[in-house]
Amino acid sequence: MTAATKRLSQFWHPIARVEDVTEQPQQFVLLDEKLVAFRTDAGISVFKDLCIHRGTALSLGTVKNGCIVCPYHGWEFDSTGACVKIPAQPGKPIPAAARAISYHVAERYGLVWVALEDPIQEIPHVPENLDQDATFTTDVFSVLEWNTSAGRSTENSMDVSHFPFVHPELLGDPDAPEQDPYDLHAEDWGQWFRVPNQFWRSVDGTQNSRITYVYTHVYPFTMHLYVTVDGDTSGNVMSVMVIASPTEAKKTKVFRIAFRNYVETNANFVSDYLFILEQDRVVVESIRPEEIPASLKQELHIKVPDLSSIAFRRWLEDVDMQGLAEV
Ligand code: FES
Ligand SMILES: [Fe+2]
Secondary structure: OOOOOEEHHHOOEEEEEHHHOOOOOEEEEEOOEEEEEEEEOOEEEEEEOOOOOOOOOHHHOEEEOOEEEOOOOOOEEOOOOEEEEOOOOOOOOOOOOOEOOEOEEEEEOOEEEEEOOOOOOOOOOOHHHHHHOOOOEEEEEEEEEEOOOHHHHHHHHOOOOOHHHHOEOOOEOOOOOOOOOOOOEEOOOEEEEEEEEEEEEOOOOOOEEEEEEEEEEEOOOEEEEEEEEOOOOOOOOEEEEEEEEEEEOOEEEEEEEEEEOOOOOOOOHHHHHHHHHHHHHHHHOOOOOOOOOOOOOOOOOOOOOOHHHHHHHHHHOOEEOOOOOOO
16 A cells, blocks of 8 residues: 555544633543643643653643643743743743644634644535524534544444444334435545435434435544435424544544524434434444554445445545654
C-alpha cells in the first residue's frame, strides 16, 4: 500500500460539550493524546496536558488571572500557551521555548472541537444549514463512550441492513430484511444517500410510521440522519448529527445533536434512542478487529447494503489512523 496522505489529526473532532469545559482545568483525550481544556475570559484553550518544565499534567493545575498555573512549580501559561511567570526566578527573562503546546479550538453546535494539527477541512457542516435556521433548535442529547474505533462506530451509523436484526420491530421489520438499492452521491467532503420507506416504531409500541432517511456522511466521522415521516405534510424535520470522536484507537466518544423545527411529542425520544443504541453497542463492541481493516480487500462487502461503507473504506485507505505526526 502507498503511504497515506492525510492524518486524522488534520481534522476537527469534538472533545466535549461546551458546558463541560469550565475554569477548572480538565483532562480530555483525543487520538491518544492527553489534553487539558479550560476556560478563561479569552475563551476555551486546549493544550497538551504536559508542562514543558518537568512534564507534570497541567490538568491538575488551576486557572488564575486568565492563566493556567502548573501544580508543581507554579509556572503560569496564558490562554495562548505562552509562559508569563516563573515564580522561582522573578524578574529574569522567560525562555521563548517555555510554552505549552496549544491546539486549534472552536465552539460549534454546542460542542468544543479540536484539531491537533492545522486542519485540512472545515468543521463538518449541517446539511440544509439547519444550524443557522432560526426555526430549528439544537439539542446535544447524548454523549456515549464505546469500546470500538470511530470508524466502526461511524459505519454502524450508516448501516441500514442491520436494522431488522439488531432493532427488530423498532427500526426494522424482521420479516422484510431486503435492502433496496440506493444512489450514492459522492462529494469532496464525503457522501450522501437517501433511503425511503423505513420501518419505525416507538419502544412502547404506541407510535408507528414509515420514515425516510437522508444520510449525509462528512468524512471522517460525522453522520447526519435527516428524518421525515413518509406522507406527513406538516413540514416537520429532525436531523440527528452523530459525531464519533476518536479518543483512542479502540475507544470512541460519540456525540449526538438533534436539530428540529417542531416540538418533539414523543416524551421518550431520548430513552428510546438510548435503548436502540444499547442494542447497537453490544454488537459493535464485539467486532474484531476493533479498527476497520486498512485494506478494502479485508472482510467481505455486499454490493447493495455496503455501498456507502465501501466508499468510506476507500477514502480511509488514504488516511493515517494513528493521528499526530511525529514532531
Ligand atoms: S513541572 Fe510545571 S512548573 Fe515545574
Ligand atoms: Fe443500529
